[in-house]
Amino acid sequence: MILTEATTLFEELLETIEQLEQDNREVLIDPVPYLKTANHFMNTLQSLVLKGSFNDQQEEILFFKTMKPKFRSLQIYYLALQDITFKKPKGCKKILKKFYTDEIQKICSFRCYNQNLLNYYYSGATEMDAQLFLRKVEEHPHWLLKPKLERDERFSTPADYLVAKIMAMEKIQLYLSNEIVKLQDGNVTENGSADKKEYRWTGEAINLVELAYGLYYTGEINNGHAGIAEIVRLFETTFNIAIGKPSRRFAEIKQRKRLSKTKYLDQMRTAIDKRIDEDDEFVPISNLR
Structure with a gap:
């Protein structure tokens, strides 16, 4: 039941973001309204989980492995985009390129640090799902170097936040790469x-x-x-x-x-x-x- 309602909620989130994009196509992106939208839907999702219950462990695993990271990754993405907007230096192309390159290097370091989880997740493996995507587990895989638990353990597992961040960092890296391409070719419109x-x-x-x-x-x-x-x-x-x-x-x-x-x-x-x-x-x- 929770998984079905969460899927519907995510479709509503995408439609809301789509509308924001329609309304702001002619101006530079302002991450703030997108971040507010992501935060609102994330809070709604949390209330859905805390008030309801999963049918079984498999539904719980699917929720924290595939559904919650989709919501959280958008939240992380727009927060990171806001941070980049604030930190972006004013200056020549060389300065901006170095800034974007340094940000990409930070993402590469994060991916390298969490390479084992990244490989597990994208390989489609399932044998360790119970240790990674169930709440209140006593043990997690030894290669999960730094589990990220949120304040409310009723809405958190050892790996769901890290999976969301991996997804978000891919979007940020693509954004940064596109910004570098724009700098390298002054004729690009x-x-x-x-x-x-x-x-x-x-x-x-x-x-x-x-x-x-x-x-x-x-x-x-x-x-x-x-x-x-x-x-x-x-x-x-x-x-x-x-x-x-x-x-x-x-x-x-x-x-x-x-x-x-x-x-x-x-x-x-x-x-x-x-x-x-x-x-x-x-x-x-x-x-x-």
């Missing part, structure tokens, strides 16, 4: 280099929405940490198209009745299968001598 060839999406916008949600739900971008709004904005920028609010466009897909709900993805699969079949059927005639 907000939407890309003026010297590069432009690409335009000439099909229906709803087809691109299908593709965006396909990538989002399969977790193919940034280890699954890229939000649907981020993916849609990437498509809009790359293909010079206005898609609109993703959740509203997704509602159009869900309301399809006569057609397949994934019409475009089905067409892509059919086209690929057809080409493969045609290639398999083609048998070149050997030259006669």
Whole structure:
């Protein structure tokens, strides 16, 4: 029950962040409203857990291994972004590049220090889940060098915070890397280099929405940490198209009745299968001598 309610709550969080991004597309990002939003939903999630109960240990493990880190990672990400904004020095490109590079080095040090947990988590292993993602455990794996328990142990396990921080640091590193790229090429505009060839999406916008949600739900971008709004904005920028609010466009897909709900993805699969079949059927005639 908790896991289901938490999933719905996370979708609401993503929609709220999406709306903030829509409202602030033409200005530099201000982390404060995003951080307030993340804090609000994190508090709601905590109340949900403290007032309810898990069906069994497996649900508890899944919650603290996969669900809570998603909420907490956004909170950590926007807090880190706020800190970077405050600390960013004023000066030439060389000074800014050194600042961004130093911040990336801190992230690399954190990842190295927690490499064992990182490897365990992304390998899909489960044998130590009970020691890492259950509350009030007496022992944790010896390689978990510094377990992070929050103030309320009813809402904390040895590894859920560290997993959330690993997820957040990946997003921060991507942000810092993009800032360095902007510094290295003075001709790069907000939407890309003026010297590069432009690409335009000439099909229906709803087809691109299908593709965006396909990538989002399969977790193919940034280890699954890229939000649907981020993916849609990437498509809009790359293909010079206005898609609109993703959740509203997704509602159009869900309301399809006569057609397949994934019409475009089905067409892509059919086209690929057809080409493969045609290639398999083609048998070149050997030259006669």
